[in-house]
Amino acid sequence: MGQLQPLEGNLAVAEAMRQINPDVVAAYPITPSTEIVQTFANFVADGEVDTNYVAVESEHSAMSACTAAAAAGGRVMNVTSANGLALMWEILYITASFRQPVILTVVNRALSGNINIHCDHSDTMGTRDAGWIQLYSENVQECYDNLIQAVAIGERMDVRLPVMSCLDGFLVSHSYEMLEVEDDEAVREWIGPYKPNEPLLDVENPYTMGPIDLYDYYIEHKYSQWQAYPAAKQAVIEEGKRFGETFGREYGLMETLGLDDADIAVVAMSSAAGTAKDVVDKLRDEGVKAGLLKLRCFRPFPGEEIAAALAGCKAVCVMDRAASFGAGSGPLFHEIAAAMYTGGQTVPINNVIYGLGGRTVKPADIESVYRGLMEIADTGKVEQVCTWLSVRE
Amino acid sequence: MPKNLKQLSESPVRLTAGHRLCPGCGEPIVVKQILAASDDPVIAANATGCLEVSTTIFPYTAWTIPWLHIAFENAAAVAAGMEAMYQSLKNQGKIDADTNYNFVAFAGDGGTYDIGFQALSGAVERGHKLLYVCLNNQAYMNTGIQRSSASPLGANTTTSPAGKLIPGKTKYQKDLTACMAAHDMPYAAQTIPGRWRDITRKAERAFEIDGPSFINVLTPCPLGWRCAPEETVSISQLAADTCFWPLYEVDHGEWKLNYRPKEKVPVDEFLSKQGRFRHLFKGDQGEEVRRQIQERVDYKWEQLLDRCGES
Numbered sequence: 001m002g003q004l005q006p007l008e009g010n011l012a013v014a015e016a017m018r019q020i021n022p023d024v025v026a027a028y029p030i031t032p033s034t035e036i037v038q039t040f041a042n043f044v045a046d047g048e049v050d051t052n053y054v055a056v057e058s059e060h061s062a063m064s065a066c067t068a069a070a071a072a073g074g075r076v077m078n079v080t081s082a083n084g085l086a087l088m089w090e091i092l093y094i095t096a097s098f099r100q101p102v103i104l105t106v107v108n109r110a111l112s113g114n115i116n117i118h119c120d121h122s123d124t125m126g127t128r129d130a131g132w133i134q135l136y137s138e139n140v141q142e143c144y145d146n147l148i149q150a151v152a153i154g155e156r157m158d159v160r161l162p163v164m165s166c167l168d169g170f171l172v173s174h175s176y177e178m179l180e181v182e183d184d185e186a187v188r189e190w191i192g193p194y195k196p197n198e199p200l201l202d203v204e205n206p207y208t209m210g211p212i213d214l215y216d217y218y219i220e221h222k223y224s225q226w227q228a229y230p231a232a233k234q235a236v237i238e239e240g241k242r243f244g245e246t247f248g249r250e251y252g253l254m255e256t257l258g259l260d261d262a263d264i265a266v267v268a269m270s271s272a273a274g275t276a277k278d279v280v281d282k283l284r285d286e287g288v289k290a291g292l293l294k295l296r297c298f299r300p301f302p303g304e305e306i307a308a309a310l311a312g313c314k315a316v317c318v319m320d321r322a323a324s325f326g327a328g329s330g331p332l333f334h335e336i337a338a339a340m341y342t343g344g345q346t347v348p349i350n351n352v353i354y355g356l357g358g359r360t361v362k363p364a365d366i367e368s369v370y371r372g373l374m375e376i377a378d379t380g381k382v383e384q385v386c387t388w389l390s391v392r393e
Numbered sequence: 394m395p396k397n398l399k400q401l402s403e404s405p406v407r408l409t410a411g412h413r414l415c416p417g418c419g420e421p422i423v424v425k426q427i428l429a430a431s432d433d434p435v436i437a438a439n440a441t442g443c444l445e446v447s448t449t450i451f452p453y454t455a456w457t458i459p460w461l462h463i464a465f466e467n468a469a470a471v472a473a474g475m476e477a478m479y480q481s482l483k484n485q486g487k488i489d490a491d492t493n494y495n496f497v498a499f500a501g502d503g504g505t506y507d508i509g510f511q512a513l514s515g516a517v518e519r520g521h522k523l524l525y526v527c528l529n530n531q532a533y534m535n536t537g538i539q540r541s542s543a544s545p546l547g548a549n550t551t552t553s554p555a556g557k558l559i560p561g562k563t564k565y566q567k568d569l570t571a572c573m574a575a576h577d578m579p580y581a582a583q584t585i586p587g588r589w590r591d592i593t594r595k596a597e598r599a600f601e602i603d604g605p606s607f608i609n610v611l612t613p614c615p616l617g618w619r620c621a622p623e624e625t626v627s628i629s630q631l632a633a634d635t636c637f638w639p640l641y642e643v644d645h646g647e648w649k650l651n652y653r654p655k656e657k658v659p660v661d662e663f664l665s666k667q668g669r670f671r672h673l674f675k676g677d678q679g680e681e682v683r684r685q686i687q688e689r690v691d692y693k694w695e696q697l698l699d700r701c702g703e704s
Contacts, residue, residue: 023481026474052481054473057515061470064463064512068438068474071461074482094463200459201479201488203434210462211449 002180002247009137009172012144012179013079013105013165014039018049019187020151022103023074023194026054026065030084031117032169033107037079063088063095063102070100071209073199075151078102081169082109082123089127095162096131097225098209099197101154102162104132105147108270108321109169110357118358119169121269124298125322125331131225133163133232134299136269140177143167145249146296148182151191152239158231160197168271170358182247190246229300236297253302255294258284259309262291264373267306267336268319269295272354272361276319279366290370301335307343314377316340316349317369319389323353329386350382354389365390395594396430404429405457412455413447417622419612419629420444420528422586424499427526427608428458430596435495436475437461440468440504443535444528466508469516472498472523480522495600496523502543503533505609506569517576517605524599524606530614531566538617542567545637546689547682548669550617555672560682565689573607574643580606582642584651585629586613591640591651598644611638619668628666634658636694641701650701657694660687 007015014036017025027037044053056062059080070076080088085106095102111122124134135150137143143165150163167173182190198207213221236253244250255273257280259265268276273294283290293309295302310316318337320330327334333351340349352369355361369389376382396404407428414421420443428435436459439445445462448455463471476496482488500509505527513525532550533539540553545566549555553562573581579602582595592610599606611632615622632638633652637660640652661683664670673679673686698704 023485024474024477026477050481050485052477052484054477054519056470056473057511057518061467061473061512061515064467064470065474065477067463068461068471069478072436072475072478074478076478090464091467200436200461200475201482201494203436203459203494206457206459208449208454208456208460211451211454212446213451217451 002182004178005181006176006178007140007181008035008174008176009140009143009167010035010107010174011039012140013147013167014043015181016144016147017077018043019184020075020077020148020191021049021188022051022077024052024054024066024069024076025078026056026062026069027079028056028059028062028084030059030081032109032173033079033081033105035173036105036107059084059087060091063091066102067091067095067098067100070102071098071200073196073201075194076102077104079105081107082111085123085127086111092127092130092132094210099160099225099228100162101160103147103150103154104162104164106164106166107169107173108166116357117169119171119321120356120358121321122323122356124164124166128299128331131161132299133161133236135163135165135297136295137165137167137172138270138274138294139172140175141179141249143172144179144181145243145251148187148191149239149243149251153232153235155195156235157195157197159228159235161228161232166270171271186246190243233297233300233302251296253297253305254309255296256292256309258289258291259293261289262312263289263314263377264370265291265293265310265313265316266319266366266369267293267295267316267332269298269321269332272319272321272366275361275363276366279363279370282367283370288370288374295332298332303335303339304343306336307339307345310340310347311345313347315373316347317373318349318351319369320351320353321355323356333386348376348380348382350376350384351386352389353386359390361389395597401429401593404432407435407456407458408448409455409457413450414443415616415622417615417625418443419530419586419614419625422625423526423528423592423610423612426586426589426592427497427596430593431495431600433493433495433600435497438468438472438475438496438498440498440500440509441465442501442504444499446535465504467512468498468500468504468509469513469525472496472525473516473519473521476521476523498523498525499528500525501535502527502529502531502541505529506543506567507541514576517573517578517607520604522603522605524596524608527569527607527609528612529609530612530617532617534614534617543569546686547673549672550669560672560678568693570607570609577646578607579604580642580644582607583609583611583638584640585611585633585638587626587630587633588640588652595642617669620666624666628663631658631663631666635660635663635690637663637690639694639697641697648700648702650697650703653703660690
C-alpha cells in the first residue's frame with residue numbers, strides 16, 4: 001500500500017527517481033525542472049541511491065553522456081525543459097535510433113523567444129519526430145506514476161526506446177497535491193532489474209555502435225525502427241494495465257469523459273485536461289452532452305483509437321498548447337485531423353491554440369470552446385479552423 | 394616499464410587492416426600506437442570525422458574493441474558517459490572490481506579545438522578517468538579541408554583560401570595543449586606519429602592515471618596538407634625538428650620537454666614540403682607570412698623552454 005503525501009510535481013518526480021535508483025543520471029539544470037536535479041543530487045549526497053550523478057556542462061553533453069551510458073549497459077535518467085531539450089535535439093534522434101531506453105522527464109516550458117519560463121508544449125511538440133515515446137501528465141500523481149511506467153515501457157525487450165515523461169511547468173511542477181507514493185520495494189519490484197542489450201561494457205563481445213550507414217542499409221535500419229512503435233503502443237497499454245493491477249491506478253493511451261454519448265468533445269493534454277473535466281461536469285449539469293478526450297500517449301500516436309473514440313460526436317475541438325508556425329494550426333490538431341480523415345470520420349473539427357508561455361487557462365475559457373462547438377454541432381459548419389484562445393489582438 | 398618494440402608488435406590488433414582511410418593518413422598509425430600501449434580492455438568513443446567514417450562503413454567494422462560514435466561535438470561527453478556507467482556498475486559490484494577498463498576518445502581538431510571544446514573542457518573538469526586523443530591534422534579534412542582554429546597561419550584551406558588579396562589563414566593556431574594544461578588536469582601532452590617511443594610512452598602514462606588525460610597528436614593529412622603520402626612520418630618529424638610542434642608533456646603540473654632537436658631547423662623546411670603553404674613561397678607577401686610563422690615558432694618555443702625550465 002502506498003502512502004498519501006503532499007508533494008510538488010518536481011518533488012514527486014525526484015521521489016520516483018530515488019525509488020527507481022538509476023545507475024547514471026547526467027543532467028543540467030534549467031527552470032522549471034531544476035528542483036528535480038537538486039533534490040536528486042541530495043539523494044546522491046546522502047547515499048540514498050546507487051546512482052553516479054554526472055553534473056555535465058550542458059544539455060547537449062547531458063544527452064550525449066546519457067545515451068553513451070545507456071549504450072554501455074545500465075539504467076539512465078535525465079531531466080530538462082524547453083531550451084535544454086532544444087540543445088539535446090541532435091542527440092534525441094540518435095538515442096532513439098540506437099534503441100537506448102533513456103528516461104527523460106520534461107517539465108514543459110515555452111521555447112524562446114522571447115524568453116519565457118512558463119508552461120506550454122512547444123518544447124516536446126518540436127521533438128515529436130525524434131522517435132521518443134511521449135507520455136503527458138495531468139497532475140502530480142500522474143507524473144509520479146508515468147515516470148515509473150516509462151521505465152517499464154522503454155526497457156521492454158520488444159520496445160527498447162527512450163521515453164519522455166512530460167508535466168506542465170509550474171502548473172504541476174510547482175503545485176503541491178496529495179498523491180499516493182508507493183513503497184520503494186514495491187516500485188523496484190514492479191519495474192524489475194535492468195536488462196542490458198548488447199552492452200558496450202561487455203568487452204568480450206565487442207560491438208561497433210553508430211557506424212556510418214549509407215544508402216545501401218540506412219533505410220532498412222529506419223524501417224526496422226519504425227516497426228518498434230506498434231509494439232511500443234501495446235506496451236503503453238499493457239504496462240498501464242499492469243500498473244493498475246499492482247497499485248490500483250490503471251492507465252491507457254488516453255482517458256475519456258462522457259464520450260459514450262457526447263455531442264461535442266474537446267481533446268486536450270496535461271493540466272488543462274483537468275480544468276476541462278470540471279467544465280464537462282458543469283455542462284452535463286446543464287444537460288449539454290459534453291465530452292473530453294485527454295490524450296496521455298502522444299507518441300506512439302494512437303490515431304485509430306482517437307478516431308474511434310470521437311466517432312459519435314457532432315463537433316470536436318482540439319486544444320493545442322503549442323503553435324506550428326506557418327502550418328495554420330497546432331501540431332496535435334494536424335495529427336488528429338489526419339487520423340479522423342483516414343479513419344473515415346466526417347465530424348466537423350476545429351482547433352484552438354491556448355496557454356502559450358503560461359497564460360492561465362480558466363474554466364470560462366474552456367467553456368467558451370464548448371459553446372463554440374455547440375454552434376458548430378448545430379450548423380455542421382466550421383467557420384474558422386484555428387483560433388487563439390483568450391488572446392488580446 | 395614501457396613496452397619495448399617487440400612487446401608492442403605483439404599487442405592485440407585493435408584497429409584492423411581493411412579500413413578505408415587514405416594512403417599515408419596519419420590517423421591509423423596514431424590510433425594503433427595509442428591502443429597498443431595497454432593490454433587492459435579498452436572502449437573507444439569516436440567523434441564524427443575521417444576516422445569514424447572510414448573505419449565503420451556498415452556492415453563492416455575495422456574495430457575489435459567496443460566502439461561508439463554518437464555525433465561530432467561530443468566525443469568527450471560520450472566517453473564520459475560510458476565511464477560513468479562503468480564506475481557506477483563497479484561501485485555496485487556489478488562489474489569485477491579487479492579489472493581495469495580504459496576509456497579513450499578519438500576526435501579530430503574540429504571535434505576538439507572547435508565544436509567539441511566545451512564537452513572536452515567539461516569532462517576534464519569533472520575528472521573522468523579517460524584518455525582524450527586529438528588527431529590534429531589542422532583543418533576539417535573530412536568535409537574537404539576547411540580551416541579550424543588549429544590551422545596554422547598562412548594555411549591554404551577551402552574556407553581560408555590563398556587568394557590574390559589574402560594569403561591563406563590570417564590567424565595563428567590555438568595553443569590547445571596549453572589550454573588543457575591550464576585546466577590543471579593530471580596529464581596533457583603533445584606528440585607526433587613519427588616517434589613511436591614518445592607516443593606509446595605517453596599513452597601508457599595516460600592510461601595509468603586515475604583521471605583525465607589529453608594527448609594532442611599532430612597527424613599529417615596528405616590530402617589536406619598536399620604532401621606525399623610516403624612522407625607522413627618524416628614530415629611529422631620535421632614539425633618536431635623545426636619546433637613547429639614541440640614534443641612535451643605536463644604531468645601533474647610539471648612541464649617536461651621530451652625532445653630537443655640537435656639543431657633547430659628553419660620552419661621553411663617544414664612548410665615547403667606541403668602544398669597548403671606553396672603560395673607563401675611566391676612574392677613579398679608570402680615571405681612576410683613565413684617570417685611571421687618563424688617568429689611565432691621562436692616565441693612559442695622560448696615560452697615552452699621557459700615553462701619546462703630549460704631556457
